[in-house]
Amino acid sequence: MEGGRRISVSPRPCSGRRVVAKKRARGSGVDGFVNSVKKLQRREISSKRDRAFSMSDAQERFRNIRLQEEYDTHDPKGHCSMGLPFLRKRSKIIEIVAARDIVFALAHSGVCAAFSRETNQRICFLNVSPDEVIRSLFYNKNNDSLITVSVYASDNFSSLKCRSTRIEYIRRGKPDAGFALFESESLKWPGFVEFDDVNGKVLTYSAQDSIYKVFDLKNYTMLYSISDKHVQEIKISPGIMLLIFTKAISHVPLKILSIEDGTVLKSFNHLLHRNKKVDFIEQFNEKLLVKQENENLQILDVRNFELTEVSRTEFMTPSAFIFLYENQLFLTFRDRTVAVWNFRGELVTSFEDHLLWHPDCNTNNIYITSDQDLIISYCKADSDDPLSEGNAGSINISNILTGKCLAKIRASNSFPMENECSCSGNCCGSSCALKKQSPASRIRSTVAEALEDITALFYDEERNEIYTGNRHGLVHVWSN
Template sequence: MDGRRISANPRPCSVRRVVAKKRRRGGVDGFVHSVKKLQRREICSKRYRAFSMSDAQERFRNICLQEEYDTHDPKGHCPTVLPFLRKRSKIIEIVAAHDIVFALAQSGICAAFSRDTNQRICFLNVSPDEVIRSLFYNKNNDSIITVSVYASDNFSSLKCRTTRIEYIKRGKPDAGFALFESESLKWPGFVEFDDVNGKVLTYSAQDSVYKVFDLKNYTMLYSISDQNVQEIKISPGIMLLIFAKGSGHVPLKILSIEDGTVLQSFNHPIHRNKKVDFIEQFNEKLLVKQENENLQIRDVRNSELTEVSKTDFMTPSAFIFLYENQLFLTFRNRTVAVWNFRGELVTSFEDHLLWHPDCNTNNIYITSDQDLIISYCKADSDGPLSEEKCGSINVSNILTGKCLAKIRADNCLSVEDDCGSSSSSSSSSRGSKKRVKASRIRSTPAEALEDITALYYDEERYEIYTGNQHGLVHVWSN
């Protein structure tokens, strides 16, 4: 995940960090392609799991392409908008809340669509020079937070705005208000939303100050001012402060996320001349990996140390922590694996070869019950990668690795328009397939499964939303 604020050690899956990047030379296109962001979704447990294996198989068995939305407005939603906002570009983020689907394109344009009317409600860009970088749904106050940069500021500072969902439904995205206006979020500053703890972390590089805000009412709780802090990692209830390396060790502090109280301070020994691949905190477990060294898992309560051979555990490109299951997922070379904190491999997935080699986490969704992973994958993991034109949406059980369902161009239901003609040429010859009426789908299932760049699963409506390179959003449902 090169070029991101935290390169080899992404955030826990419940945390999203947006970084103020430097603008690359080469004009607007250079800036657009330099946009990097990391999306994580809340992982929590429920007493009664919504999905058993059979439930999941049944739920995804008759999936079909139900609807298509387009974020591109050929006329331009505002005549004075920045030129590159009027260009068609790929979807990089999808968020759904209360029957509204939000789709953010790489250009910086963001559109809201109603699942009730299947119409575009509005664009969230409220200023002609606004480029939206990321979205966050704040369930604490039922609002959508946009993180943006502006041409008038040379795209150098992050600005946050919150808008209640009820205003979006009325087509009034400008009815929200600005957040963290006192903070200077110029590069390398950032803002990070932590849904599990209900907190927001900001970093002002101008004065080297981290601040923690309450996600419910945006009240500032406390600040951390220390120029030696190199990184902050968030886990349930705590924060890990990583300081500049000393001679043969790295100083660490564990703080209470609620009030910033220091709970523990210690030094972790490291090889002084070797690169640190990552340092991660998961509850009481500290994970440290250096280049060409074994993975070290340290229990910070009693300093008990477990090592995993470097040949068994190679540095992943991303992590996703499953907090209640006491497990974590690793992503490396398009493959996914499940580990426990004894350093043991728990699950290898039987058929879950990811499409994107860089582990684009926008194409991965973990259900809130921690039992399913839904990803955009290679349609045939046994076939030559270069010969495949479109991928598949795979649903797998996290604890067993079993593939429960696969949405492919040759097995999803064909769709008819109101005139009764099939919109899926690849499926029209199979008369046994059930046909479902739809209104304005121009893509065939095969086309909708090409170049998927964002994926989201709505656990209330049981629908999958995918976005592609052309700025189109597709709804998959049974």
């Protein structure tokens, strides 16, 4: 999923993990940088496949998708070299990233394993130190490398450390061939690092001296810094950064900066209701979204300061956003449901048959395709599914513009017809009499078991494969 990913340090290993994954717009209407951003927008649009073909093709792409492989991130023998006891324990998958036919799976314990889709074997563990706890992963397509963000027991897990390793080195089983990033930065709690794939930038925050720094994602060169103790938050959009300052009694000071060089493009105050908590402030192109507790949603056009309000009964504060730059729309997630809105404050789409499994909207269980036409999510299974009892959910593929469910991976739709098992015993439900595991098979889970308690999901668009991870530390490959 393209967008920014922010990781903040926590005093304790693997807790308080803050990851903000958002899709933002390619274009912007703010004066002073509209031309360069519009070029990015045109380039993005021209590279797309025909949308009508994409929609008609979507159902066919997922029609015969089946459980094909199973990987295990837990290996007692392989973990013997890891000094921390919790690294040697089985734990749930919290993040999956795929790049160049390699699947990376990060467990909650902090162990990260790399698997080859060519050989279906584990290549290596990415933990290169016995006391390393990996917190997050980021694939840098600019230089074909994987960035790992880690904390270490040697400094009481108090500071983030980043490392870049070329995919080719990992393919050769040499995860220690990488190099450290941002060594000059003190990323102690509540410091953070944020990777912005859209703009090709990295934002770091050193809480020790209250300095934000922006780096080039291509070569990790520092571009500029922002030193202001009154900055409370920074939001990144294509071409720009929104600086949110300490709130005054009746307003919040805001600045819009060029992401390229930090030049101030606009500076203004936004009026607030006194003594009301601010639920969120978000920037999307020229639109500023502001919501206060028990108040209407405000959509401000920063070009002419035209204000649109949406009733608080129609738009309730969501738990997460995903901005869709191609369609000038945004997704909201609230109480396991997904909705699509435009910037006139109108509800565009409500999704049918798309009740999310996780109530807290775990963004690692949601994937938006690069064309921004499909959403793939881990959902509650149908009540009429004979195998939906217990913890088995379904993987739903839905059209974002219409809300229609195009395909679904569930336990019951993997049964063979007329007693003919077409899956070689690897993908049928637990009641399939023909399900026999061959000695060479790595799959030990039934489809129903593989669909239980999914904790991470990733879709590889090039291979047309879905990867899911569960609470047992297993990774399952779903493909044609």
